[in-house]
Amino acid sequence: MVIILALILILACPMLKKRQITPKTIILDVLRLTRGNFCQSAKLISVGELFDFKASTIRVALTRLLTTGKIEADGSGGYRMSSNTDLLSDYIEQWRLGDLRRGEWQTDGWLMVLLPSNPDRAIRTLSQTTLQFFGFRKARNKVWVRPNNLLPSLIDLRALYQLVGLEKEALLFKADDIPYPEQFIWESTLWHTEDLQFTYEQQLMKLAKSKARLDELKVNNALRESFMIGGETINLLVRDPLLPDEMFCTPKREELRHAMCDYDACGHKIWTRFMGDSIVFNIYQDEKNK
Helix, strand or coil: CCCCCCHHHHHHCCCCCCCCCCHHHHHHHHHHCCCCCCEEHHHHHHHHHHCCCCHHHHHHHHHHHHHCCCEEECCCCEEEECHHHHHHHHHHHHHHHHHHHECCCCCCCEEEEECCCCCCHHHHHHHHHHHHHCCCEEEECCEEEEECCECCCHHHHHHHHHHHCCCCCCEEEEECCCCHHHHHHHHHHCCCHHHHHHHHHHHHHHHHHHHHHHHHCCHHHHHHHHHHHHHHHHHHHHHCCCCCCCCCCCCHHHHHHHHHHHHHHHHHHHHHHHHCCCHHHHHHHHHHCC
16 A cells, blocks of 8 residues: 655655655654554554664654644554644545546636735745645736636635645635636646646656566565655645646546556555554555445
């Protein structure tokens, strides 16, 4: 089974940048799959050791995550994600839905965000990174836009964006009376669809190559590779701007999703042999069979 990458990793890595593994991201990746259940620290340490992190390093990371409120402890060596991260976890796991995450697009319908003036630099940087992550692009000055083709309500989107890092004073609203020349410029220049198409194709080849050799690798090497390649692919699928077909029509995104599901199933067998009857993988299997 391939671990779903944590938000910290997603926001830290541009779409084409090689993902970095840290004790913190390992812990969050594993705990995200427990879906509110506890995972023993021994299991987390075992995964960390695959990437040459000492047990003491993993324990330090656990302590820091507890302090910041990102995870919770049960007092007997078990850990889980904090309840306030459920909305984000649900969003990340929706990569499996593929194009079902999109709705119909009325071609004059847009989501817009107006950022406030005179921000703290760190706060503004986080807001811009958050908007970029969710498929928005900067149109002019403090205005960010994306097609209004997402299924969640405006209230739910606002809650999600603010949870990730959008400043609370930012205005999120719908607009459907934008002049056509402006819309044409947005559609043709703000999203680099040729680059996105190339990335899909490259990742499909990488997945196929890795899947073909997983069974031939030594167990630890197969575990590491499935973690890395699977994480890269999920990163790409989660960060996808989900543009409507009217702007970017391609079968490659769905091909990549199906390929990732197959890869995940192969990785699950390897990870189960390593982890044993871990609650992490039992829960994952239960969810997969629903």
